[in-house]
Amino acid sequence: MRSYAARRAVNVVMLSVTAFCAAAALFSLFFVLGYIAWRGLGALSWAFLTRLPKPAGEAGGGIANSIVDSAKLVALAGAIGIPVGVLGGVYLAEFGGGRLGALVRFCADVLNGVPSIVVGLFAYALIVVPMKGFSGLAGSVALAVIMIPIVLRNTEEFVRLVPHALREAGLALGVPRWKVVLRIVIPSAARGIVTGSLLALSRAAGETAPLIFTAFGNRYWDSGFLQPMAALPLTIYTYAISPYDDLHRQAWAAAAVLMIFVLAINATTRLALRTQAMEAR
Amino acid sequence: MKRIAILSTLLFAAPAFAGAIVLNGAGSTFGYPIYTKWADQYHAAHPDVQINYQGIGSGGGIRQITEKTIDFGATDGPMTDAQLAKGPGKLVHIPTVLGATVPILNVPGVKSLRFTGPLLADIYLGKVAKWNDPEIAKVNPGVKLPDAPITVIHRADGSGTTYSFVDYLSKVSPQWKTKVGVGTSVDWPVGLGGKGSDGVTGLVKQNANSIGYVELIYALQNKIDYAAVKNKAGRYVKGGLASVTAAAAAARMPKDYRVSITDAPGARAYPISTYTWLLVYADNPTPQGKALKQFLLWMLGAGQKDAAALGYAPLPANVRAMVKKTVEQLR
Amino acid sequence: MSAEALARPENRPALKAIPVAGPREQAGDRLFRWSLLLFALSVVVLAGLVAWKLIAGSLMTWKAFGWRFLFSSAWDPVNDKFGALPFIYGTLVSSALALLLALPLGAGSAIFLAELAPRRVSDVCTFLIELLAAVPSVILGLIGIFALAPFLSAVEPWLTKRLGFLPLFQGAPYGVGMLAAGIILALMILPYITIVSREVLLGVPRPLKEGVLALGATRWEMVTRVSLPYSAPGIAGAVFLSLGRALGETMAVTMVIGNTPKISASLFQPGYTMAAVIANELAEAVSDLHLQSLIAIGLTLFGVTILVNAAARLMLLRLSKRHS
Numbered sequence: 019m020r021s022y023a024a025r026r027a028v029n030v031v032m033l034s035v036t037a038f039c040a041a042a043a044l045f046s047l048f049f050v051l052g053y054i055a056w057r058g059l060g061a062l063s064w065a066f067l068t069r070l071p072k073p074a075g076e077a078g079g080g081i082a083n084s085i086v087d088s089a090k091l092v093a094l095a096g097a098i099g100i101p102v103g104v105l106g107g108v109y110l111a112e113f114g115g116g117r118l119g120a121l122v123r124f125c126a127d128v129l130n131g132v133p134s135i136v137v138g139l140f141a142y143a144l145i146v147v148p149m150k151g152f153s154g155l156a157g158s159v160a161l162a163v164i165m166i167p168i169v170l171r172n173t174e175e176f177v178r179l180v181p182h183a184l185r186e187a188g189l190a191l192g193v194p195r196w197k198v199v200l201r202i203v204i205p206s207a208a209r210g211i212v213t214g215s216l217l218a219l220s221r222a223a224g225e226t227a228p229l230i231f232t233a234f235g236n237r238y239w240d241s242g243f244l245q246p247m248a249a250l251p252l253t254i255y256t257y258a259i260s261p262y263d264d265l266h267r268q269a270w271a272a273a274a275v276l277m278i279f280v281l282a283i284n285a286t287t288r289l290a291l292r293t294q295a296m297e298a299r
Numbered sequence: 300m301k302r303i304a305i306l307s308t309l310l311f312a313a314p315a316f317a318g319a320i321v322l323n324g325a326g327s328t329f330g331y332p333i334y335t336k337w338a339d340q341y342h343a344a345h346p347d348v349q350i351n352y353q354g355i356g357s358g359g360g361i362r363q364i365t366e367k368t369i370d371f372g373a374t375d376g377p378m379t380d381a382q383l384a385k386g387p388g389k390l391v392h393i394p395t396v397l398g399a400t401v402p403i404l405n406v407p408g409v410k411s412l413r414f415t416g417p418l419l420a421d422i423y424l425g426k427v428a429k430w431n432d433p434e435i436a437k438v439n440p441g442v443k444l445p446d447a448p449i450t451v452i453h454r455a456d457g458s459g460t461t462y463s464f465v466d467y468l469s470k471v472s473p474q475w476k477t478k479v480g481v482g483t484s485v486d487w488p489v490g491l492g493g494k495g496s497d498g499v500t501g502l503v504k505q506n507a508n509s510i511g512y513v514e515l516i517y518a519l520q521n522k523i524d525y526a527a528v529k530n531k532a533g534r535y536v537k538g539g540l541a542s543v544t545a546a547a548a549a550a551r552m553p554k555d556y557r558v559s560i561t562d563a564p565g566a567r568a569y570p571i572s573t574y575t576w577l578l579v580y581a582d583n584p585t586p587q588g589k590a591l592k593q594f595l596l597w598m599l600g601a602g603q604k605d606a607a608a609l610g611y612a613p614l615p616a617n618v619r620a621m622v623k624k625t626v627e628q629l630r
Numbered sequence: 631m632s633a634e635a636l637a638r639p640e641n642r643p644a645l646k647a648i649p650v651a652g653p654r655e656q657a658g659d660r661l662f663r664w665s666l667l668l669f670a671l672s673v674v675v676l677a678g679l680v681a682w683k684l685i686a687g688s689l690m691t692w693k694a695f696g697w698r699f700l701f702s703s704a705w706d707p708v709n710d711k712f713g714a715l716p717f718i719y720g721t722l723v724s725s726a727l728a729l730l731l732a733l734p735l736g737a738g739s740a741i742f743l744a745e746l747a748p749r750r751v752s753d754v755c756t757f758l759i760e761l762l763a764a765v766p767s768v769i770l771g772l773i774g775i776f777a778l779a780p781f782l783s784a785v786e787p788w789l790t791k792r793l794g795f796l797p798l799f800q801g802a803p804y805g806v807g808m809l810a811a812g813i814i815l816a817l818m819i820l821p822y823i824t825i826v827s828r829e830v831l832l833g834v835p836r837p838l839k840e841g842v843l844a845l846g847a848t849r850w851e852m853v854t855r856v857s858l859p860y861s862a863p864g865i866a867g868a869v870f871l872s873l874g875r876a877l878g879e880t881m882a883v884t885m886v887i888g889n890t891p892k893i894s895a896s897l898f899q900p901g902y903t904m905a906a907v908i909a910n911e912l913a914e915a916v917s918d919l920h921l922q923s924l925i926a927i928g929l930t931l932f933g934v935t936i937l938v939n940a941a942a943r944l945m946l947l948r949l950s951k952r953h954s
Contacts, residue, residue: 025848025851026848028848028850029848029849029850029851032850032853033742033746033849033850035738036738036739036741036742036745036746037742037746038738039734039735039736039737039738039739039741039742040738040739040742040743040747040755042735042739043735043736043739043759043762043820043821043824044755044758044759046762046817046820047758047759047761047762050762050765050769050770050773050817053773053777054769054773057776072339073332073335073336073338073339074331074332074335074336074354101669102669102672102673105665105666105669105670106666106669106670106672106673108666109663109666109667109669109670110670112666113663113666113667114670118667118670119670121674122670122671122673122674125673125674125676125677125678126673126677127939127940127943128677128936128939129673129676129677129680130939131874131878131935131936131938131939132680132878132932132935133877133878133879133880133905133931133932133935134878134880135878135880135905135908135909135928136680136684136878136905136908136928136931136932137680139683139684139908139912139924139925139928140679140680140683140684142912143683143687143925144679144683146368147366147368150366150367150368151323151368151369152323152368152369163676163680166672166673166676167673170670170673194656194658194659195656195659195662196658196659196661196662196663199662220764221764223766224764224765224766224767224768224769225766226766226767226768226880226881227767227880227881227905227909230909230912231912234323234325234353235351235353236351237335237338237349237351237352238321238342238349238351241321245321245323245351246323246351246353251766251768251881254768254769254772255768255771255881255885256497258768258771258772258775258776258885259493259494259495259497259498259501259775259885260495260497260501262520262521266776269772270772273768273769273772276766276769277765277766277769280764280765280766281761281764284760284761284764285761288757288760288761289757292753292757355914356914357914358911358914358915358916359914360914361914361916362914362915362916362921382916450804455889455890455910455911456910456911456914457707457911457914457915457916479708480708480709481708482707482708483707483914483916484707484708484911484914485706485707485708486704486705486706486707486708486709486711487890490890491804491806491888491889491890491900492888492889492890492900492902492910493889494884494889494910501775502806505775505779505780505783505805505806506783506804506805
């Protein structure tokens with residue numbers, strides 16, 4: 019056994035090392051955010067947010083269509099993915115004790131682990147090739163496939179947190195099970211379900227890889243879902259690998275826009291979750 | 300229910316312009332600057348037509364037009380017979396402009412280098428690996444070359460720029476021909492891959508002592524130094540409008556327009572010149588097909604005037620007349 | 631799914647108090663249960679469809695090359711010869727590198743947040759670190775191209791001078807390459823490792839910790855002798871989950887790895903990953919065999935991530951068994 023002083027010294031040194039690790043992790047966050055703010059915010063302007071892109075190499079132009087199309091893509095993805103995820107999650111929590119539940123859980127984990135580029139490949143084979151055209155629809159389906167397992171497992175978690183006593187009280191009053199679930203269980207878990215769905219939406223909003231062979235990109239307004247559509251992350255990617263300094267500047271500005279959006283959703287939902295957890299305590 | 304109905308019409312509605320036609324095209328990044336320029340100008344003159352062009356590489360243009368996921372493809376390397384046979388209909392090559400592929404350089408302190416074809420091949424084969432290699436010094440007398448390794452940059456994706464570059468290397472270097480070959484993407488012996496002409500230009504800009512190859516316009520717009528290349532007649536020529544047109548004049552245009560004009564004869568011809576083509580179906584009786592035909596006719600007329608400002612050579616007059624006849628026969 | 635949810639015991643007893651389908655189940659209840667099941671099963675259908683599309687889309691490649699496809703390093707679209715080895719290698723090395731960088735940092739942060747920091751500070755830090763996990767990968771790629779790569783190409787010559795006797799640090803300083811990809815990936819998985827490990831460490835029973843402290847152990851000894859061994863399966867689970875993410879990450883890696891299908895010992899040299907080659911070449915593969923080979927790479931990646939995720943689940947399951 020080493021002397022007490024030596025052990026104390028080791029203790030202090032090692033604990034300081036862990037504090038340093040935490041500081042480094044936090045520093046990386048602040049570096050990322052600060053760097054985007056530094057490069058991106060300066061390039062932001064009203065014109066940039068409200069104009070269409072210019073031909074390659076001409077200065078000016080904006081990302082208005084990317085913002086609008088991104089919102090449309092994510093909205094449709096949510097309209098497909100959230101109902102499936104929420105209802106499937108309620109099934110898992112309420113009835114999913116058996117083998118069928120285990121199978122669904124396994125498949126959800128498999129889907130959750132599928133790399134996003136492979137999801138894009140899947141949507142390309144499933145929709146783009148048979149429908150003979152790149153489309154916003156294909157992009158939304160790809161994003162929905164990414165969202166479903168996230169929403170599903172999240173919903174299951176929150177529905178399970180609803181106390182048994184609530185269900186039993188309802189059932190004891192003679193209320194049918196389906197009514198208990200719809201009227202008592204889901205409303206009690208609603209906050210968690212909504213925040214989980216919002217987090218899934220923000221994740222979908224930042225995805226690029228599944229959109230390359232599906233939504234494809236567009237330079238105009240008003241594209242319907244059966245046409246190629248622009249998307250903010252896709253625009254950032256194409257601009258970032260372009261050789262034009264002006265497009266690099268625009269890529270940073272677009273990144274700042276995307277970052278603000280994603281952070282706003284994340285910060286508010288996580289804060290809401292946290293206060294809920296506090297109340298529960 | 301009503302709200303859902305309104306929402307779904309909003310979401311799925313075709314473009315708000317009544318009767319607006321969207322033409323989706325994709326392919327060559329070589330032609331990206333001029334195609335997006337044309338798209339803008341044509342849309343200004345004909346507000347009911349939107350042309351959405353995405354530069355995904357020539358290989359992509361060929362693949363996607365064969366799959367019919369787009370209305371027109373674009374490529375800088377002509378399709379092979381086998382590729383043409385796979386399409387669901389008869390595909391026609393429509394030459395649009397001419398361009399030059401230039402070796403771009405980022406070597407601190409060195410300007411305006413000169414290369415021979417075999418030397419370029421040796422650099423891309425990895426046989427010449429340092430800037431002060433005697434082979435490079437021999438054709439650049441009086442230039443002080445750094446003692447630094449050459450960072451070779453090439454395309455990571457399928458590309459017509461690659462096609463015309465390696466097509467040239469194959470013509471001048473037997474070793475290249477047997478070891479690597481010709482294609483829109485090849486098995487590169489050395490170097491770093493960038494996606495798109497954009498990616499290659501970006502990598503060259505970011506890496507000192509590097510060499511890459513891009514379409515002339517990318518070099519001009521980024522003010523990157525590009526090298527002169529020795530042509531068949533033994534002269535060192537830089538890529539440019541006049542030297543590309545000279546190369547085109549030396550070649551004879553076949554009926555299907557699939558022609559290679561690399562390593563062209565002629566004292567002023569630039570050796571890595573190429574036509575670039577749009578790929579369209581000969582039979583396309585849809586509204587898109589009709590709009591596309593009108594756009595192609597416009598492109599052969601007014602559109603050609605935009606070429607020079609973007610660093611492309613317009614089609615020679617005789618070729619233009621020939622192509623016009625072909626376009627008029629599209630259905 | 632939130633990281634906390636991941637760390638939570640999975641096999642919590644499923645509502646045993648209420649009979650799932652007793653004899654008195656009403657018609658309405660049955661209808662309700664079946665319609666919910668329909669939605670749940672759509673997940674199974676989707677997973678099956680993904681697998682089927684990937685298998686059906688790559689048959690030609692498996693027929694042409696068989697298992698050798700996975701062990702060949704040819705990638706020659708001109709002569710239609712394809713092999714996945716350089717991409718598998720690049721994927722494994724970049725992910726391993728990311729773990730090597732992120733695991734000590736993440737575990738250290740987790741120890742600090744779980745065992746040392748006051749609860750309030752720990753909560754705020756965790757909240758911030760969760761935000762790091764939300765940064766879209768294309769944005770990290772952007773930072774990789776414009777901040778990290780220039781920085782690395784300045785630092786690499788110095789490393790070569792000091793450590794150049796190792797093959798790891800040889801070669802031209804490109805900036806972009808395996809090292810850049812590893813660093814960006816580390817940045818992406820650091821929050822996962824930190825948050826899941828912290829959650830797992832917080833789950834170590836109090837009496838155990840207090841016991842060793844009462845016996846005169848220092849805090850650090852408590853961490854190494856009790857907390858870490860106890861939560862090892864959970865931390866391993868966190869590592870596998872992060873590994874799953876790193877293996878499949880596409881955009882950020884494509885932007886910084888250099889996109890060259892070569893196997894080289896040096897970390898400075900460019901490489902290629904499975905996800906990146908699909909992103910670069912799928913839309914432009916001209917020959918059918920080329921396209922099918924890309925899908926075959928997709929299938930391989932799919933298989934590997936399933937295995938890694940299954941391993942992660944297994945580890946977390948073992949931990950939750952220990953709890954009960």
